[in-house]
Amino acid sequence: MILIGQGKLTLKKFSEIIFNKQEVELDAAAIENVEENFKFLQSFSSNKLIYGINTGFGPMAQYKVSEENLLQLQYNLIRSHSSGSGALLSPVFTKALMVARLNSLIQGYSGVHPDIINLLKQLINNDISPCVFEHGGVGASGDLVQLAHLGLVLIGEGEVVYEGKLQPTTDVFAKLNIQPLSIKVREGLATINGTSAMTGIGMVNIANAEKLLGWSVMLSAITNEVVKAYDDHYSHELNIVKHHEGQNKVAATLRNILQGSKMIRSRTDHLYHPDNIDQEVFEDKVQEYYSLRCVTQILGPVLDTIANAEHVLVNEINSVNDNPVIDHHNGNVFHGGNFHGDYVSLEMDKLKIAITKLSMLSERQLNYILNDKLNQKFPPFVNLGVLGFNFGMQGVQFTATSTVAENQTLSFPMYVHSIPNNNDNQDIVSMGCNAALITSKVIDNAFTVLSIQLMSLLQAIDHLNCEAEMAPITRGIYNNVRDIFPKFIEDTPKYKDMERVKQYLQSTTALATEIV
Template sequence: MQKLYKTAYHTNPMLVENTITLASLYKILFEEEPLTLSDPCMQKLEESFNFLKTFSNDKIIYGINTGFGPMAQYRIEDESLSQLQYNIIRSHATGAGQPLPERYVKAAMVARLYTFLQGKSGVHKELALLITEFINRGIIPYVPEHGSVGASGDLVQLAHIALTLIGEGEVFYQGKKRDTASVLAENGLQPFQMHIREGLSVTNGTSVMTGIGIVNLIYARQLMQWAVGASVMMNEIATSYDDFMSEPLNEAKQHEGQQEIARMMRQWVKDSLCVRKRENELYNGKHEEKIFTHKVQPYYSLRCIPQILGPVYDELLNAEKVLINEINSACDNPIVDPDTQNVYHGGNFHGDYVSFEMDKLKIAVTKLTMLAERQINYLFHDRINGILPPFVNMGVLGLNYGLQASQFTATSTTAECQTLSNPMYVHSIPNNNDNQDIVSMGTNSALMAKTVIENAYQVMAILMMGIVQAIDCLDIADRISPRSQQVYKEIRAFFPVFREDTPKYKEIESMMVYLKKGRFQEK
């Protein structure tokens, strides 16, 4: 394969075909594995470009020799065709708000690359190669969060990415925000020059919402694993009867997610000395007690974990299906099809699939967060748990306060998640001279899901702080399951047991870093 650019990354890059899995996306986004385009991909790009070049000579095709959007009724003269492609990029780079974090922008570039690799966009291969160089070298376009209505896709945010590909705008590079031109020069890269329709193709589609969604999904899957582990450790602290996670009970209900969560819990709790066997204590011998000192059935936030997290698990599976389908699709307009020798005008840029899925994902993660908040309340409320001091306070009651104030943070953050869970999918507002008269708001939905997931990590961090404090309060570190012991030891390595009052904001941040760092990698 011809190399147009000098490379500056490590060896053994991932060979890119025209489809990708979540596991490969994880390697690119979280392990910085570099990419190289395969020969079949390059051939597919060239075939699509060459067909469009020939086909478009004497035809009227949207975005090649017409204006864009409601301006499509105006024909563009031949001498202005190249300028037209630059104009859509420059005119649409109108984003506002905070910059989208680098990992999410990188994911959007990967998503855009895979749209082109379907061979249905008619773009020149140099565009795909330059995007690959940006990904491999860590050249991350400055992309403001706000601007997309999610139909014609992510026009505004993609325009900010496109702006950097033509050597304009700004990028983040090696930890600093810099002008693009100097970074390209430093890396021996040339700005992209328009051929036929690359300005439209690079700005038109669902790649930003899809990229955000992919990162959201990976973080949410990690969070799900922690929710399962925390729930097991909660039941170890409460010395619950273990039959709520039993196989016969959960297979009596025909939901894959519930059964899988119960299986995961049984695996985590294996060899624990804390959980109880109902058959050994309540089904054995004669019982004449009038009041049972140990709860026969614990609170729902401890007992109903498979039923609560099961639907969340199922949603994660569906979100993966939708997002992987989207990233392996051609999502721009028009669609260039060398196989049928035609160019089709339609709406593959419309983001409803991603929008709907991100709404469902944020609802699922909010429910997970609500569960964690209730488990925090169980740990901190001495009159509910009956075994721990208030707020797992290991100091002097009244003088010291334990994790009392941390609950305020968890409660307020959970409340914000509940509000953010209102759907964007049904909040279409017509715009663009009513050309875009029904839109997806998919990027807003993905961004709100991103916030909900970040909030959920904050609440989970406080829960895990409470759990390890409770384990030390009860002196049961040697009785919990081996897997729970491993987590306990890892946390105590950076969050030691405490009795005196100290600020906890740095510890919450450290705990979030720990929870995100990749214990449960993509399979």
């Protein structure tokens, strides 16, 4: 059980709810504070002009709404903005969206009745996924369109995915004895006027990016191991003189992974040996290719980018991100723009660029393993069959290359792609939800590329018959993955193997301890 409303909602707690199906419970003191906030707004708004309470919305705020239409105004807002298109968000993303919205509303600055908070809790704990579409939000007055579809379900309309089936909300609510939301003052605006779609998706992205980074470090270690690289490029002494936290964490992780390996070589024992000084041409490459030698310098910035994104997104998910802010402690209502998604949008763009670079590193390491002219250790495409007759990993390399190319195109930033709309009321927007969704695609693509790299590495290990010489940690990975992807010689379709290995990477943590 994860308690919401008491202390910060961390990425770890968030992940327990989203990935491990931990139920949420609401802090009693926080609910009391929400109730006080609601009562203050009821009283305060009785004789004042307040945006979204007795006015229209956006550029229509110049028009006063009559007393008898105030509650219908909130329903009109939800229904009119339920205009999304494209694919439905996954149940993981919609649950993340609801957790993010719940955690914002429970701060007690949105003027909502506790009913909406309790209803969100019911949806989360019963794994009810509102039908929310990927396209529609521009991330300025928050994720208006995506959150309107959440609002539509809250008032008992629209559709949900429940028990794997698309069903009318009314049917599921009736089955589970859930009462739809009855709007009291401003629950319509408070539901849709926030950054919770981009933030929820962004938090999922960060959790997946951390897992992806762990696997990238692991596969980089195995790649160095099977080609018998030198150990000094990830040594403490080399990396400590470069003052970046991420680089030194990656280096320390590589040292831990490769501890006990009989394949990694010491430069002192080999190239520094006196017998080498008289050679005119060295058989050994004096320094490895950059994709092997510069792992700490390439993945270090990725680690730092993920860590910073986590810091920003955790701040956002624990923030009040709607408008106006109802402050019963100071007895006032403050109008502004806390719904603007620039913080999330910028971090998602930075994250997808970093993950694209990670996928590029994986593709280059893969190419090194598959290209016998570069590695001079393995048959072409680590083909364990008859050269010319069998093809090894030749076919799947095309998929890796194509997927990385797509990542490179997807890495164009959304943050600088503002288009004014809403009668120019929203004259500069964040496109934060677009940024988060594209980042999720980049992360998924990267898992595909790493699955192909891992499959190729296993074939390389079998060619060398070096399992016994590997480090205990890398040998454990070899054994685990060979259980789901056996050694092959004859050509067979690989798409199902790729999917099984990808699912293994997505569902398993590479390292005993996280490096972020």
